[in-house]
Amino acid sequence: MSEQDTICAVSTPVGEGGIGIIRVSGREAIEIAARLFRPKQGGDIRAAKSHRIHYGHIIDPEDGEMVDEVLLSVMRAPATYTREDVVEVNCHGGLAPLWRTVRLLNAAGARQAEPGEFTKRAFMNGRIDLVQAEAVMDLIRARTELSLRAANEQLKGGLSQRIDSVREQLVSILAGVEAGIDFPEEDIETPSGGTLRDALQRTLEDVDQLLRSHTFGRILREGAAVTIVGRPNVGKSSLMNALLRQDRAIVTAIPGTTRDVIEESLNIAGVMVRIIDTAGIRETHDMVETEGVKRSLAAIEDADIAIAVLDGSVPLHDGDNRVLREVSGKNRIIVINKADLPRRIGPINDKAQKVEVSCASGVGLDMLREMIAGMITKDGTFAAEHGWAVNERHQRELALTRAAVERALETAGMGLSPELIALDLRDALDHLGMIIGATYTDDILERIFNDFCIGK
Ligand SMILES: Nc1nc2c(ncn2[C@@H]2O[C@H](COP(=O)(O)OP(=O)(O)OP(=O)(O)O)[C@@H](O)[C@H]2O)c(=O)[nH]1
Ligand SMILES: [Mg+2]
Known part of the structure; x- marks a missing residue:
């Protein structure tokens, strides 16, 4: 053709x-x-x-x-x-x-x-460039405000600029190395304002920042995993239904109602999330429930945000403390449910954001929605502050870039010859070049554009 x-x-x-x-x-x-x-x-x-x-x-x-x-x-x-x-x-x-x-x-x-x-x-x-070309398809596929914004940012060149700036750093380091400028280890100022190793270290940090945006990229494509956990009967399934505004999960007064992990996608304030309801966490001899609890614990592992639900109408329970421990390392929100009933739960000693809600009356649910969306878009937890995010392809090339820069750092650390350092730097530059398409193969183009729709 x-x-x-x-x-x-x-x-x-x-x-x-x-x-x-x-x-x-x-x-x-x-x-x-x-x-x-x-x-x-x-x-x-x-x-x-x-x-x-x-x-x-x-x-x-x-x-x-x-x-x-x-x-x-x-x-x-x-x-x-x-x-x-x-x-x-x-x-x-x-x-x-x-x-x-x-x-x-x-x-x-x-x-x-x-x-x-x-x-x-x-x-x-x-x-x-290639990153912008990919953004065209992201734009077409965007289903939420957030993914639309990210695709536009990428199309405008936000991500390309970041990658370019890393490339420029590497080019200037490489130029120095090739010119035989020995970035001295002792504190003599060089054109790049530090030692070779400092310069490489800074580059590494920039690459890491790009890599971190991958989680945000996954959230844009698949939705953030928002997992509701808690001991039995606190109202987890009720909360899922309330957020979905539909009777999706079975709710009964019998503790241990939910046995399996239930998932639904939902647009919360312009952000795609996967709401995941789980079985109540407790010690049990019931085989089915034991398996359910195992799955709940695994779901906590996979969660982007864990929602720990407590029943505010009864005093804090050992089971609640266990749940709070299970989610302690995660991005989390503590939901104190059943706010329509008199409050009997004492103070909760946990630094996480808390919100009182009632699944029965709907009180507090808007606040919770805002907290979830805010966590994803605003507080930087998911590196969302720049708006753009790397995709799988970028991540692969960035990982290879990172490895090459690390090799250069090691080589520099061992005091080996500048030619060896230059070799690693050129390798790093090649991988960065593949991301934006400064260097490319027919194979890369085919893989990217075959994914497009006809007529675009
Ligand atoms: N008064 C009041 N009752 C609630 C509220 N939310 C849930 N409930 C009741 O609490 C009981 C348990 O609700 P579920 O949503 O099934 O609780 P769960 O945490 O999913 O329970 P398991 O699946 O057994 O772990 C039901 O009788 C609900 O009607 C609330 O906001 N206020
Ligand atoms: Mg349930």
Whole structure:
């Protein structure tokens, strides 16, 4: 498949819709479209100004049959999505008008685009880097305010800039090493403002900060695991149902009602979370319940945020203390439930955020929702403060970058030759380059763009 070809594809989803958009991109885009399009006002779109919309009809050049009534926009390179000439045809959004028009475009010389090929061209033509290209798909897939914001930040270049700044640090360290500047161990100031090892150490910290954002990336894609735990009968399942606003989990007055882990996805204040209800934690001889408790403990391990539920209408119980111990190392919120009943629970000696709620009356639930969303977006626990997050691919390359920088540090520590250090630094730079696409292989491009939708 040549990158010189003019390509076309339906860019809107398959099915019936008010309009359907066909996008054409490439050197001959305008010429090819002109063969099918008859402007109502007359004239010729080959002479049209850029970024103008024209009303008219798609005509089959073979037999002169009118295929559809359309709006057609002409956008001339380079100020376009692909940096090539682009024509977009707004047809009626049904299968027949769209496919007939696409077939006519094919016959006139525009080949069918592969998935992501328009965005791939934007990358190849230098309009965006690979990280930004990936953000386009994240944007399309975003289901919450938070993921939308993160995708936009990444598309704008927020993450690319961070990676670039690490690259620049490494380039300047490498330049120093190659020029034979011996960053002295004793406190003589060097251009980078410290010893070689200090400079490498700083780079390592920046790489680690990027790596830490991976958890936030997983939260954006899958939702944060918010796991409700507590001893039996405190109202865990009631809390799950209240947050979901539906009767999902079985609630009874019998302790030990929930035996298994139950999970539902939910949008809380623009953040995707997975609400997970668990079996009450206690010592028991019941085999099924024992297995349930085991699963509850495992669910605490996997939780991004643990919600420890206490029953506020009875004094604190040994079982509660056990639960508080189990979640003590986690990001956690303590929920004191049954606030509609007289409070009998004493002071709770735990530094975690606390909130009193009543699943029966709904009191305090909004506060709890805010706390959950705030923990994910605001307090930095999940490195969300920058808005962007690395994905799996970035994480793999960053881990390799990190390993190479660490090797350079070791080599420097052993006082070995600068050539060896330079080798590791170049390796680190290669991996960073793969992330933004400064260096890439066909294989990498294929893997990224094959995941795209047709027409993007
Ligand atoms: N008054 C009052 N009762 C509540 C409240 N929340 C839950 N309950 C009651 O507490 C009992 C236990 O509720 P569940 O939600 O099943 O408790 P659980 O923690 O899931 O219990 P297990 O699944 O057995 O561990 C039920 O009778 C609920 O109706 C509340 O806010 N106020
Ligand atoms: Mg339950």
